[in-house]
Amino acid sequence: MSDTLQVSGTIRPTTRRQTQPVWNRPATARPGHGEEVSVPGTFVHRPRAQDVLITSWQRLDDSHFSVTALWPHDHPYFVRSHGRHHVMLTGETIRQAGLLLSHAELGVPLGHHFVLGDLVYTTDPEHHATSGAPTRLTIDVTCSRTRMRAGALASSRFDMTLRAGGRIVATGHSSVSVTSPAVYRRIRGERLAARRPAGPLGTPVEPELTGSAADRDVLLSPTGRPGQWLLRISPGHATVVNPENDHVPGLSLLDAAQQAARALIAPVRFVPYAFGTEFRRYAEHGTPCLIAARRVPPAIPGTTTVEVTGSQHGKPVFVSALTALDTHHSPL
Structure with a gap:
């Protein structure tokens, strides 16, 4: 779906680039966290300030960056x-960091x-998580397999290492065009x-x-068949889907x-520590999306792995693999 030309394996700066790192000072205050600030929501495609996780960034060289982020302790959707x-939160942080760097750098x-x-x-x-306080993160970002077109990014892979207090708490990557x-x-x-159609949910x-805080956060509706559900998205749920989107966003599918x-x-507790997803096509509004899970x-x-697929009209939309440590039948 990407119409690109191969240029180089590294990113070539095109506008206002400097060889020395430059801190980009964020402009939007994060409500409720005092001195904490975040980047403009437009850079990470988040309309609400409370959903913005990235707080600042720094260019190190043409393909390496340092990003800082804040994981909230009291977010109503990303509940501990x-x-x-x-x-x-890890997946959303990787997504936001990639978007930010694509736009800003x-x-x-x-x-x-x-x-x-x-x-x-x-x-x-x-x-x-630290009880009663947000978690501050530093993120090392490396860009590779990069294609540029007319001075702007056409596609790249972003590899990231997330640290809290100097300790590696997550690693991951995303590929975008x-x-x-x-x-x-x-x-x-x-x-x-296309927009989400009106009608009963x-x-x-x-x-x-599902590990959700409330009914409106639940993205699954029963089908009556074991291991199969229909995707459901509460209207007006800004964290889950932007009402201006013409398709269901990837975060909702994840x-x-x-x-x-x-x-x-x-009823055995399943808390995944590893999560991998490939996206095959857009998830369309107004078409039932079947979510199926199997071991x-x-x-x-000592681990349990579950494969989850999403499909519309029998065609795959995404496939995920999630792995959790065995909990020896610990209850939810």
């Missing part, structure tokens, strides 16, 4: 569980569209105007089975996958 941060204009090819990460299962508004219009055609799975894995393994043989003894 069993003393650990919500598993989706790699020449991608605001309004261009990103196609996420994959998102893969592993977290430290022994890392626990970028399209201009004109190309995106040609790709999407009449679906460009499916009954939610019980929140405790969270549906981890909720499905938890629901499949319940698969784990690659590491």
